[in-house]
Amino acid sequence: MLIHRGGLKVVAGLGISGVSVVNHFVEQGYQVAVTDSRITPPGHDKIPAHVHTSFGALDSNLLLQAEEIILSPGLAPQLPQIQEAISQGIPVISDIQVLRRTTHVPIVAITGSNAKSTVTTLLGEMAKHAGKKVAVGGNLGRPALDLLKDEPELIILELSSFQLETTTNLGADVAVVLNMSEDHLDRHGDMLGYHTAKHRIFQDVKKVVFNRDDSLTRPLVPDAIPMQSFGLNAPDLNQYGVLKDAQGALWLARGCEKLLNSTDMYMQGTHNIANALACLALGEAIGLPLPAMLEVLKTFKGLEHRCEYVTTLNDVRYYNDSKGTNIGATLAAVEGLGQAIAPQQGKLVLILGGQGKGQDFTLLQTAVQQYVREVVLIGVDAPKIADALQGYTHLTFASDLSRAVHHCYQTAQTHDVVLLSPACASLDMFKNYNERGQAFVACVQSLAHEK
Template sequence: MTTVIPKELIHKGDGLQVVVGLGQSGLSVARYLTEQGYRVAVTDKQSAPTLAAQLPAAVDIRQFGAIDTELLLQATRIIISPGIPLTTEAVVAARQANIPVVSDVQLFCEACEVPIVAITGSNAKSTVTTLVGQMAADAGINVGVGGNIGVPALNLLANNDMALAVLELSSFQLETVTNLGAQVATVLNMSPDHLDRHGDMLGYHQAKHRIFQGAQSVVINREDALTRPLVADNLPRISTGIHAPDKGQYGLITDPDGQVYLARGTERLLSADKLLVKGRHNLLNAQAALALGELAGLPLERMLMTLQHFTGLEHRCQYVAQVADIDYFNDSKGTNIGSTMAAIEGLGAVYAPKDGKLLLILGGQGKGQQFGELVPLINQYVSQVLLIGEDSTQIEAHLSAAQLDDDVVRHQCQTLEGAFATIKDVTASSLSQVKAVLLSPACASFDQYASYSARGEHFTQLVAQLATDV
C-alpha cells in the first residue's frame, strides 16, 4: 500500500517534508528528517524502489510510480535527489508555487558544526576527496568523507566526534545548495559534461561555482580560468599548476636532468617518482590535495607521507596488469572528454619517451559531447582507437571531422569482448607500437552496463582472461 494517509489530509501548515527520489541520498534524508521529528513523505518515479523497504515506518506517505505533483504542492519543503532534474514537471510546478527545493547537502551544511572541505570538478574529484580524507585521518583527525563519493553527507552526522568533513560534490548536488560556507572550497577543473542536464557550459559552470558561496578560502587551478571564483580577492587562496609556482603556491619544478618535483614556491617537496600513481594529472591531484589540506590546517609532513602510500582509486586510471609486455589501465570512471584527455596525456607522456603508443578504448553514451576535442592528444599519443557502445559511430565521425591522423587506426568493436579480440590481433603484429592499453571511454556506461564500475570490472576480467591465453 503506497499511501497510508490520504493526501487531502496533509496541509502546508503541518510542515510536510517531501523527499523526491529514493536512492541512497533520498533514504538518508528520509531517515534524518524523521529523526528530527518532521512529517516526511517520499515520491519516486519507480513503481517499486529497491530501497523502499528501508524507509522508517514513520514515513507513511509513499507515492511511487511517478513524481507526484499534488504531493509536492502540499510540501513545506522539498528535498530533491541529485538524479532528479529541476526541469521535472512536478518540481517546476512546486518552484513556481515558491516551495523551497533543496538537496541533502543543504541539510548537512545547516546541521554540520565542523569545518567542511568542499571539492568539485569535472574530473578527479573522487581521487582528491579520498586523498584529503586520508591525509586528515593519517594526521590523527576524526574525519568524515562523503557526498557524491558514495556515503550520503547526512550519514556523516552520526559520527559525534567528527572534527572535519570532506565532501565530494557534483553539479547536480550543487545546483540546489545555497551558502555552503566551506572552510575551503575548490573547483578542480572544468570541461564539458552533463550538458544534457545543464543545457550549456554556462549552466554547468554556474552550478559548479555554487560551491564557493560563503567559502572562507579557495583553491584554484592556474591552468583553468573557469576554476576561479568570482569572489572577493581578499579571501585566502592557493593555486596549483603544471609550471613552477610562485611563492606560497603549488606547482612542478623540473631539474635539468628531467627529474620532476612537487613544489611549494621554490621548495621541492617530493619527487614524482616517489608517487605510486603516475601521470601529470595525478601530480595535479596531489597538489590540489596539498593545497586543500594546508588551508584546512593539516600538517605538511603528514600529507607528504600519505601521498607516498596512495595507490589511486579503482576505475580511475588504475593499473591492472602487464600482459605480454603491454600495460593495461582501467579508467572506466573516465565518463567525459576532459577525464579522458587527462588520462591520455598523463599516460601518453610516460610511454612516449620509450617510443611507445597507447591503444585507446572509447565509447558508450556520449551525452552530447564533441569528441573532436580528443584528436590533438590522440594524434600525439595513440596509435589505435577501439570504439564500443551506443554512440561509437558518431564518435568516429567526430574524430574524422577533427582531422584524426591517417596513421591512427580506428576499429568499430561494438563491445569490450570485441575490443579484446581486436587487441589480440593488433598486439600480435611485430610492427605494433602499443605499449599500453587504456580503457577511458569518455562516455557514460548505461547503454551496456549498470555502472562505470561494472564496465571497469568487466575490463579487468578480460585482462585476466587474456593473461591466461598468452
Template sequence: MTIDQQNTTNSSASLIQRGDGLQVVVGLGKSGLATVNFLHNLGYKVAVTDGGNPSLASQLPSDVLTKFNGIDSELLSSASRIIISPGIDPFLPVFADVHAKKIAMVSDIQLFCDVCKAKNIPIVAITGSNAKSTVTTLVGEMVKNAGKKVGVGGNLGTPALDLLLEPIEIAVLELSSFQLQTTTNLSAQVATVLNMSPDHLDRHGDMLGYHREKHRIFQGVKSIVVNRDDPLSRPLVADDMPTITFGSNAPDIHQYGIITDSQGDMWLARGRERLLHEKDVPIKGQHNLINVLSALALGESVGLPIDGMLNTIKNFVGLPHRCEFITTKTFDNQHTLDCYDDSKGTNIGSTVAAILGLGKVYQPKGKKLAVILGGQGKGQNFAELAKPLSQFASNIYLIGEDADKIQADLQKGNLLDTVKVIHCQTLQNAVKQGFDDAKAQADLGVLLLSPACASFDQFSGYVERGKVFAQLVV
C-alpha cells in the same frame, strides 16, 4: 536558469528548529534514504516519492508516506519543503507547480551544511569535471592521518547526512553540479573547482549553465584553492580572499606546482622547496601529480601538517576504475600490453587527462595507446579528443550508443588518418580487438578503457563496466 532564480531554493530556517510542514523527499537512492532517516529522526512528517519502484523502500520507517512508480505531483504541491535527489532534474514538468508556488526545493547537501554551520564543523568542498573522487579521498586520508575525526562523502561513497551518524571534526565533501544546483551558501572553510570541461550539458544546457552550477560551491566560502592551468576554475571573489594555487608549472612562493630538474625528473614543490619526487607518488601520470598538489593546497588551507600529508601521499594508491592498472598481457613471449581501467572517465576532460597522463609515460618508450571510447555521450562534442588521440594513440575502439557521433566528432576535430577507428559495439569485442592488434603491432603498448561517456546503455554504471573490463583482460 538556476533554482535561485525561481526562488525555490532552501529557506533559511535552521534544521535544529523542527517545523510541522510536510517534508517530501524526491528519489529514493542512497542519499534519499539518508535524507528520510535524518528528517524522521528530527521529528518531521516525511513523505517520499520516486519515478520507479525503489529497492530501498523496505528500509523506510513505517510511518513515512510513500508514492512510487511516478513522481507524485499532488504530494509535491502539499509539501512545505522538497528535498530532491541529485539525479533528478529540478526543472522537469512535474515540478512546474512547485516553482509557481515557490515551495522550497533543496538538496541533502543543504541540510548537511545547515547542521555543520550550527555545530561549527568546517567543510572542505571539492568539485570539478574530473579527479574530484581521487582528491576527496586523498584529502580525507590526510585529515584522518592528522588525528582528526573526518567524514568523507557526498557524491562519493557515503551520503552526506549519514556522515552525521558519528561525531566528526571536519567534513570532506565531493560535490557534483547536480548537488550544487540546489545548494545555497555552502559556507565551506575551503572550496575548489579542480577543473572545468564539458559534462552534463544535456541537463545544464551549455557550458555557461554548467559553469554557473559548479561555482555555487564558492558561495560564502572562507578560502579558495585554484587551478592555475584552468582559468574556468577561478571564481569571482574579493581580492583579499585567502587563496592557494596549484598547477603544472613551477610555483611562486607559498604556492604548489611541479619543478622539472635537469634530468627531466618531476618534483612536487611548494614555492622553491622540493617536497616529493614523482617516483614516490604511487598514482602515476602528470595529471595525478596535479591532483596530489591540489590535495596539498586544500590540506594546508585547513591547517594540516605538511609532513603528515606527504606521508599520506606516499601510501595512496588511488581509486578503483580511475586510471587503475589491471594487468600486463604478453603475446608470443614478446609483445606486451598494459591494461588500464579508467571506467570512471565519463566525460571528455577525464579521458583527455588519462590519455595525456599515460601517453607522456609510454611515448618515450616508443609505445602507443589503444583507447576504448563510447557509451552515452551526454550531449558532449568529442572533437576535443582528436588532438591527444592523434598524438598518443594508434587505435580507437568505439562501443555503445553514441559510437557514430564520436567518430563524426573526431573527424571534425581532424583526427589523423594514421589512427585506426574500429566500431566494436561491445566492450568484449573491443578487448578482443585490442589483443589481436597487440599481436600484430609492436608499438601498441597500452589498452586503455576511458570511455568519455556514461555507461547506462550497456551497464548498470561505471563500476560494472570497469569490473567487466578487468574480467576480460585478466
C-alpha cells in the same frame, strides 16, 4: 490521511540520499513524506513504516503541502511539479543544505567535471593519516547526512552540479572546482548554466583553491578571501606546481621547494600529479601536516575504474579508466599517461566507444595524434568516433571488449600503455561503467594466464 502544511518535510526522489534525508528528519521529530516518480524506488524498504509515501508519479498535492522540499539530485528543479511548488514560495533544497544547517563541523567541498572522486578520497586518506576524525562522502559513497553519525571533526564532500544547484551559502572552510569541461548540458542548458551551478560551491567560502591551468575554476570572490592555486607549471611563491630537475624528472613543489619526485607516487600520469597538488593545497588550507600528506601520496593506489593500474604484460602496462564516460575525463587520462610514457618512446593503445551522448569527438584529435598508437573502437557510437578521428591515428573496430583487449595485446609495443577510457556511457553493452571496468580487468587477467 494527511496533512497539515506546518512542519511537513517532503522528500522528492528516494534512493540512497533520499533515505538518509527521511531518516534524519524522522530522528529529529519532523513529519516526513516521500514522493517518487518510480513505482518501487530504490530504498523504499529502508524508511520507517509510518512515513507517508506517494509513488508512481511526483505528487503535486503533496509537494504543495510542504514546509520545504528536499530534492533528490537526480531530479531537475525545472520539473513542472517542482516549479509549481517554487512559485508558491515553498523552498526547494538539497541534502547538502540540510547538512550545512545541522552542523558547524568544518567542511571541505570538492567539485569538478573530472577527478573529484579521486581527490575527495585521497584528501580523506591524508586527513586520516594525520590523525583527524574525518568523514568522507556526499556524491561519493555515503550520503552527506549519514556522515554526522561518525561525529567527525572534519567533513570532506564530493559535490555534483546537481547537488549544488539546490544548495545555498554552503560556507565551506575550503572549496575547489578542480576543472571544467562540457558535461550535463542536457540538464543545465549550456556551459554557462553548468559553470554557474558548479560555482555555487564558493558561496560564503572561507578559503579557495583553484586550478591555474583552467581559468573556469577561478571564482569571483572578495579579495579578502585567501586563494591558493595548483597547476602543472612552475609555481609562484606559496603556490603548488611542478618543477623539473636536471634529469627531467617532475617534482611536486610548493614555490621553489621540491616536495616529492612524481615517480615516488603510486598513481602515475600528469593528471594524477594535478590531483595530488590539489590535495596538498586543500590539506594546507585545513592545517594538515605536509609530511603526512606526502607519505600518503607514496601509497595511495587511486580508485577502481579511475585510471586504475591493472598489471604489466611484456613491458606494457594496462589501465582501467572505465569511469571515463565523457571526453574531458578521457582527455585527462590520455594526456596524463601519454606525457608520462613519452620519455621512453611509449604510446597508448586506446579503447574508445559506447554511447556517445551527442559529444563532439573531434576534441580528442590533438591528444590522439600526439600520444596514441592505435584506437580500438567498440560500441554503438564507434562509427561516429571513427569519423571524428579518421587520419589522426590508426583505427580498428572490435565487436566486443574481449576482442578489443586481445587486439591491444597484439598491437602494443614495449613501454606502451593499453588504456580503456571510453569517453562514452556503457549502457549499450554493460549494466554500468563498473561492469565494463570489471570485464576489462577480467580480460587482461586472462591474457596473463595465457602467457
